[in-house]
Amino acid sequence: MKDGIAHTLRELHHGERQLARDLVAVAERHAEEHEVHHVATDLADWSRDHADRLVEYAAAEGLRLDDDTPEPASGEGEGEDRRGCCSCTICGPCTWPPRRTPCTGRCSRRPPRRPGTNGCWCWRRRVIRRRCGRCAGPTP
Amino acid sequence: MKADRIADPWGARVPYRRHQAWPSRVDTYLAEGVEPGAVQRWVGAASLLHSGGDAMDIAVVDGRMAGVRGRAEDRVSRGRLGPKDLFGWQANASSDRLTRPLVRRDGHLVETDWDTAMELVAARTRDLLDQRGPGSIGFYTSGQLFLEEYYTLAVLARAGIGTNHLDGNTRLCTATAAEALKESFGCDGQPGSFDDLDHADVIALFGHNMAETQTVQWARVLDRLAGGDPPRLLCVDPRPTQVARHATVHLAPRVGTNVALLNALLHETIRHDRVDHDFVEAHTVGFEELAERVASCTPEWAADVCDVPAARISEAAELVGTTDALLSTVLQGVYQAHQATAAAVQVNNLHLIRGMLGRPGAGVLQMNGQPSAENTRECGADGDLPGFRNWQNDSHVADLAKVWNVEPSTIPRFAPPTHAMQMFRYAEQGSIGMLWISGTNPAVSLPELTRIRALLAQERLFTVVQDLFLTETARLADVVLPAATWGEKTGTITNADRSVHLCEKAVEPPGEARPDLDIFLDFARRMDFRDKDGRPLVGWREPEEAFEAWKRCSAGRPCDYTGLSYDRLRDAGGIQWPCTEAKPRGTERLYTDGISWAHPDDCESYGKDLETGAAVDPVEYRSLNPDGKAALKAAAYVEPHEMPDERYPFQLSTGRTLYHFHTRTKTGRVAQLDEAAPEVWVEACAADAVRLGLGEGDLVRVATPRGALEARLRVTDIRPGLLFVPFHYGYWDTKEGDGPDGGGPGRAANETTITDWDPASKQPLFKTAAAALTLVARADGRHAPAPTTTASAPWDPDSVPATAGGQQAYATQNSEPGGTP
Numbered sequence: 001m002k003d004g005i006a007h008t009l010r011e012l013h014h015g016e017r018q019l020a021r022d023l024v025a026v027a028e029r030h031a032e033e034h035e036v037h038h039v040a041t042d043l044a045d046w047s048r049d050h051a052d053r054l055v056e057y058a059a060a061e062g063l064r065l066d067d068d069t070p071e072p073a074s075g076e077g078e079g080e081d082r083r084g085c086c087s088c089t090i091c092g093p094c095t096w097p098p099r100r101t102p103c104t105g106r107c108s109r110r111p112p113r114r115p116g117t118n119g120c121w122c123w124r125r126r127v128i129r130r131r132c133g134r135c136a137g138p139t140p
Numbered sequence: 141m142k143a144d145r146i147a148d149p150w151g152a153r154v155p156y157r158r159h160q161a162w163p164s165r166v167d168t169y170l171a172e173g174v175e176p177g178a179v180q181r182w183v184g185a186a187s188l189l190h191s192g193g194d195a196m197d198i199a200v201v202d203g204r205m206a207g208v209r210g211r212a213e214d215r216v217s218r219g220r221l222g223p224k225d226l227f228g229w230q231a232n233a234s235s236d237r238l239t240r241p242l243v244r245r246d247g248h249l250v251e252t253d254w255d256t257a258m259e260l261v262a263a264r265t266r267d268l269l270d271q272r273g274p275g276s277i278g279f280y281t282s283g284q285l286f287l288e289e290y291y292t293l294a295v296l297a298r299a300g301i302g303t304n305h306l307d308g309n310t311r312l313c314t315a316t317a318a319e320a321l322k323e324s325f326g327c328d329g330q331p332g333s334f335d336d337l338d339h340a341d342v343i344a345l346f347g348h349n350m351a352e353t354q355t356v357q358w359a360r361v362l363d364r365l366a367g368g369d370p371p372r373l374l375c376v377d378p379r380p381t382q383v384a385r386h387a388t389v390h391l392a393p394r395v396g397t398n399v400a401l402l403n404a405l406l407h408e409t410i411r412h413d414r415v416d417h418d419f420v421e422a423h424t425v426g427f428e429e430l431a432e433r434v435a436s437c438t439p440e441w442a443a444d445v446c447d448v449p450a451a452r453i454s455e456a457a458e459l460v461g462t463t464d465a466l467l468s469t470v471l472q473g474v475y476q477a478h479q480a481t482a483a484a485v486q487v488n489n490l491h492l493i494r495g496m497l498g499r500p501g502a503g504v505l506q507m508n509g510q511p512s513a514e515n516t517r518e519c520g521a522d523g524d525l526p527g528f529r530n531w532q533n534d535s536h537v538a539d540l541a542k543v544w545n546v547e548p549s550t551i552p553r554f555a556p557p558t559h560a561m562q563m564f565r566y567a568e569q570g571s572i573g574m575l576w577i578s579g580t581n582p583a584v585s586l587p588e589l590t591r592i593r594a595l596l597a598q599e600r601l602f603t604v605v606q607d608l609f610l611t612e613t614a615r616l617a618d619v620v621l622p623a624a625t626w627g628e629k630t631g632t633i634t635n636a637d638r639s640v641h642l643c644e645k646a647v648e649p650p651g652e653a654r655p656d657l658d659i660f661l662d663f664a665r666r667m668d669f670r671d672k673d674g675r676p677l678v679g680w681r682e683p684e685e686a687f688e689a690w691k692r693c694s695a696g697r698p699c700d701y702t703g704l705s706y707d708r709l710r711d712a713g714g715i716q717w718p719c720t721e722a723k724p725r726g727t728e729r730l731y732t733d734g735i736s737w738a739h740p741d742d743c744e745s746y747g748k749d750l751e752t753g754a755a756v757d758p759v760e761y762r763s764l765n766p767d768g769k770a771a772l773k774a775a776a777y778v779e780p781h782e783m784p785d786e787r788y789p790f791q792l793s794t795g796r797t798l799y800h801f802h803t804r805t806k807t808g809r810v811a812q813l814d815e816a817a818p819e820v821w822v823e824a825c826a827a828d829a830v831r832l833g834l835g836e837g838d839l840v841r842v843a844t845p846r847g848a849l850e851a852r853l854r855v856t857d858i859r860p861g862l863l864f865v866p867f868h869y870g871y872w873d874t875k876e877g878d879g880p881d882g883g884g885p886g887r888a889a890n891e892t893t894i895t896d897w898d899p900a901s902k903q904p905l906f907k908t909a910a911a912a913l914t915l916v917a918r919a920d921g922r923h924a925p926a927p928t929t930t931a932s933a934p935w936d937p938d939s940v941p942a943t944a945g946g947q948q949a950y951a952t953q954n955s956e957p958g959g960t961p
Contacts, residue, residue: 035562038781039752042899045778063876 001061013054013065020047141696142952144946145169146816149223149929150351150359154955155367159500160341161361161576169226169951170199170207170702179206186633186641187914188223188284188626189801191314191352191508193244193635195713196221198229198627198646201771205229205627205647207368212956214713216334216639219954222355224801226951227813229807232647237608238622239651249610249620254652254662256621260668261576264602268573269301274552274872278305278563278572281521282579283313284512284802285630285642286688289656290512290521291693292678293578294695296660298543300669300677304552305572307523308516309580311560312904313509316475318517318524319486319901320506322745323773324492326738326765328517328528329698331730332467332503333716334637337361337371339501340467344374346487347473348397348507351382352798352930354636355458358382362925374403374459377473379823379864380857390458392859393446395791396478396780396908401453402486403777404442407434408457409493416495423735424492426764426772433774445777452859460490465501472795473511480752481900482775489772496734502772510802514634518699519690523557527697528737528744531557532758535741541695545671556755559902561586561895568595576604578656579623582613583878584803584870586894586903588846589886593879606659609805612870615878623656624649630683631657634711638699638727642706654717657683698730698737699743739768750775753899782859784910788844790828792863792911794889798930800868808873812949819925820869820887822851825862826935829855836939837919844911847891854924855935863911864932865889 027040058065143151145167154163170176182197185208195214199207209231212219242249268276279297281290297306299863314918317813320329325331337343337360351358360944364370365386375387376398384390393401409415410431420427439457443450455959460466468491474483488504496502508514520526523840529536530845531553541548556832558566564586566572575596586592596616597602605617614620628649634640649655654662661678669677679684684706694701694717702728703719730736746761748754750773784791798817807813822842829835838853842863858864867889871878880886892911897904926932927943 023166032565034565034897035753038896039899041781042751042778 001063006063009054009058009063013051013058013134016047016051016054020044021053025046141954143144144945144949145223145951146799146812146949147228147929147943149355149767150362151220151953152955153366154363156363157368158341158371160362161365162218163337164218165214165953166210166212166953167226167951168207168209168220168954169221171230172948174199174206175200179452181646182209182217183644183646184211185627185643185646186511186635186714187221187225188355188511188633189228189473189806190222190888191636192216192222192356192513193514193633193637193641194221194356195226195476195641196225200646204638205232211250211713216635216637216714217356220356220359223799224807226805227810227949228801230456231809232625232627233770234609234809235651236610237653238610238620239653241622241652242620249615249617254654258662258666258771260933261604261619262663264574265301265667272573274302275304276571276573277301277303278304278558278567278575279307280560280563280575280577280580281306281308281516283308283310283508283513283516284579285512285631285632285656286689287512287515287519288307288631288683289660290515290519291526291690292654292657292660292664292680292686294520294677295544296524296664296667298552299546299550300664301550302550303567305558305563306521307560307563308509308513308521309560309582309585310510310513311474311521311902312585312906313475314513314517315559315896315903316484316901317470317506317508317523318481318522319481319748320470320488322330323481323485323747323900324770325697325731325735326489326745326768326771327698328524328744329635329730329737330505330514330638331497332505332637332706333728334360334505335728336467336501336503336505336852337364339465341465341501342374342463342467343371343468344376344460344468346376346381346470346483347475347477348469348471348475349377349379349381349612349795349931350469351788352796353471353509354507357827361799362386372459372463374456378859378862379931380933389414389451389452389459391456392450393448394859395793395862397446397777398474398477398483399486399775400437400442400445400777401448402483402490403434403437404439405457405460405492406430406486406490407437408439408454408488410434411460411463414461415493419495424661424772427493427890430489430493430772430774433789434777441465442603457817462888463495465499466491466494466496467503467505469507471507473907475901475903476905478780478905479775479778480898480903482770485750485773486775487944488770489843492770492772498729503729505636511632511635514638515632518634518694523559524744525551525908527694528699529697530744532744532746532755533741534652538619540693545673545675546677546679547672561897561902561904564592564595567598567601573600574602574604576606577617578606581607581611581613581803581805581870584890585886587890589774589879589888590847590888591895606656607805608653609872610621611803611805612872612878621659622651622653624653626948629655629657632687633715634717637698638716640701640704640709640717640719641714642709645670657686683756724889735768735770737768738765738770740766742768747771747773748900750900751778753902779909779915782894782908782910784892786911788912789861790863790913791861792842792844792865792892792909793907794865794867794893796868797866797927797932799927800866802868803870804868805872807870812945814942817866817927819887820849820851821854821932822913823854823856823858823864823926823932825858825860826855827860828913829853830919832913832915834913834915834948835919836916836936837923837936838922839917839919841885842892842911842914843914844892844894846889846894846907848885849887849889849891850885850886850916850920852919852924854926854932856932857935862912865892867906
């Protein structure tokens with residue numbers, strides 16, 4: 001493979017991965033804006049799919065496109081901008097793989113269903129199935 | 141002949157052969173003790189509790205409604221009436237009708253007079269307009285008012301207030317039908333006709349439980365099935381509906397996978413070259429792309445996605461691919477499911493590539509749910525511009541401004557019209573400060589009710605509710621306006637196959653209740669809306685004048701009403717638009733001679749990206765479709781956002797039952813209908829019930845990440861892994877009145893549903909959620925309060941007593957002699 005093509009593939013792969021990360025960040029930052037949230041989540045899937053196809057194509061040509069930095073989990077890397085997020089413990093930045101979206105403050109109006117557990121109202125209503133940022137498989 | 145029409149919702153058979161006219165059968169129900177000879181007047185109307193538009197006359201005795209009778213000569217129903225037509229009118233006389241306006245004082249709704257209530261509304265409107273502009277005011281209307289009322293509302297909202305926030309609850313029922321037609325044909329407008337049921341060889345029903353949503357048209361199908369040369373049915377529905385029981389091929393796919401299934405049908409149609417190449421060449425664009433997109437969608441692939449045997453998919457493909465006359469109908473199983481528009485468009489594609497359009501028996505019916513949903517679309521009360529005008533096309537906007545005699549800049553078009561779900565989001569955020577809700581009940585019908593109740597109860601949001609009863613929504617309002625309803629006011633209603641009917645006033649409304657039209661006109665007068673010459677913007681006072689104004693707005697548009705008048709509708713019954721002086725008998729089918737409204741200069745919409753909803757640019761549309769052909773839009777299957785997992789292992793779908801309409805505000809107040817389905821229930825299949833140790837009648841809890849409800853379990857032949865809950869049940873007839881009792885388990889299906897919508901049509905998803913099912917208490921001999929006549933029929937027929945209406949549900953049916961078996 002020519003160097004130019006290899007470089008282009010690397011750049012494209014990196015760009016798609018970055019776009020997926022940005023879209024996930026947007027989706028989670030605007031979880032209460034349902035249209036933004038759902039469409040951004042769908043578009044992130046597109047970008048992951050594009051990245052996977054680039055990996056596949058490159059591998060067939062003998063080029064290994066490294067899965068650079070993993071996608072951050074919800075909240076990670078965007079701690080500065082957590083508008084309206086309440087202070088309950090479970091809504092803090094969670095660890096990879098992504099599983100929950102950050103709370104946007106709605107639960108401050110309602111007591112947790114089961115204090116001290118994962119029963120926070122805002123968390124319960126926002127659980128959505130995500131794909132793992134590394135393998136694109138469903139997370140538990 | 142008399143029959144219990146609760147036990148037999150479809151009535152007696154009058155068999156007829158293919159291509160014959162459907163014989164009449166006149167159904168009559170009169171209140172107990174009223175003899176036919178005692179009826180003083182019969183007043184013409186059409187049904188209000190479904191989208192069929194069955195023509196009927198209302199019996200009047202001493203100034204009160206005393207019954208109804210079908211009209212034999214009407215083209216739509218040929219005299220037949222369904223259970224909701226026969227019995228629903230009785231709700232008008234309920235003792236708890238609203239009779240005086242209410243306003244909130246110190247947290248309580250108290251009675252007041254019209255002047256006080258309307259002045260309060262007008263004053264708040266003026267305040268908001270002065271301080272925050274027209275974007276702070278939103279209107280959320282219904283699918284059950286009359287054309288004249290929607291049109292008046294559209295004029296005052298668009299040109300009077302100047303707001304972009306106007307939509308109907310038709311967003312929940314018919315938005316996808318409209319969007320799918322715009323995507324494929326460039327413009328809204330039902331291509332087919334109900335008469336196609338007389339001529340079709342194969343009827344394919346996609347997520348359309350016709351037996352329960354349009355009982356009279358289902359009786360037509362049953363009559364054909366009983367006659368010579370009967371049609372073959374394809375049913376796509378995860379529930380064991382009556383349609384499924386009569387189908388030649390029944391597919392019960394995993395919910396949310398319609399696009400995968402339809403792509404496989406398209407794949408087979410193309411692979412076997414069952415394509416009408418001449419039609420495709422002459423009338424469509426995009427065939428190559430479609431063929432490429434479905435090339436890998438084999439029945440085997442779809443079988444895996446949809447969990448349906450590949451052999452059944454091939455059989456279905458053969459059925460729709462080899463017939464000479466295919467009629468497809470589509471409803472909520474597609475419209476309220478994941479990838480709604482993409483799936484509905486694939487049904488259009490199937491017809492376009494097979495050339496099954498514009499001929500008797502060959503057509504598409506993208507159905508509606510509500511009686512006047514069609515009118516919200518025509519009049520622009522669903523956010524579109526009136527007369528199917530294109531908000532992105534300057535000449536369309538200028539044309540509309542000319543009709544209204546306002547400056548084009550008066551009509552807001554800086555952004556797409558705000559759809560209902562976004563309007564409620566703006567109200568939640570506070571940018572909308574006043575929400576005027578007419579004739580609908582979002583506190584029961586919208587998804588995620590905890591959120592909706594909290595949003596409507598906000599102090600900063602001024603809510604006006606215009607309704608017949610103190611609904612769950614009205615209880616949260618700041619001003620409640622008592623409205624007159626069907627039979628108490630005059631107006632027109634257009635059904636799902638473009639048939640316009642006149643509904644006339646038969647009796648006086650109760651107390652001080654007023655027609656919705658009068659309320660809107662009162663508001664327009666108080667606001668003193670003017671056109672550019674200083675004359676009143678809304679220059680009409682009576683329904684007939686409003687109709688004439690609408691005719692001027694519709695002139696030259698696809699939905700041309702200029703050949704219609706109240707007199708003509710009185711004489712002729714239902715007439716299908718477009719109806720002009722040149723075509724006074726109306727138009728049975730659209731697109732009989734090519735695609736007429738898709739040209740870039742004419743089309744209502746340039747279309748949207750089906751996956752993201754992004755609007756197609758006018759220039760892009762013009763380059764892709766310069767000659768205005770039908771667009772074959774391909775779509776890939778994508779997985780629903782919410783799929784079952786360990787915690788929520790079931791899929792959950794909500795839906796309707798034959799005996800109720802919307803949130804039961806009327807049907808729940810009618811003994812015959814209420815007793816047939818008095819309480820909410822949940823359906824699961826026998827294998828799932830056995831696995832969880834559950835049985836018929838057990839009290840169970842259905843929970844999702846949003847909330848939960850409790851209901852009794854009906855064990856049916858529904859698709860394994862799927863739960864079904866009817867969405868009709870709210871709280872007005874419970875102790876609390878507006879929400880779950882003391883924070884306890886809910887009764888409304890929408891406690892559990894997700895806030896998510898189709899990107900193109902913006903129709904919320906009610907049929908694709910994940911849920912958990914757990915036991916609360918054993919049945920103890922009780923059974924689920926679900927009808928046995930419908931899709932909720934028990935798996936073991938002997939386990940539950942059959943649904944019957946008894947003496948109070950006996951109605952007369954007189955069939956035309958000489959039906960041909």
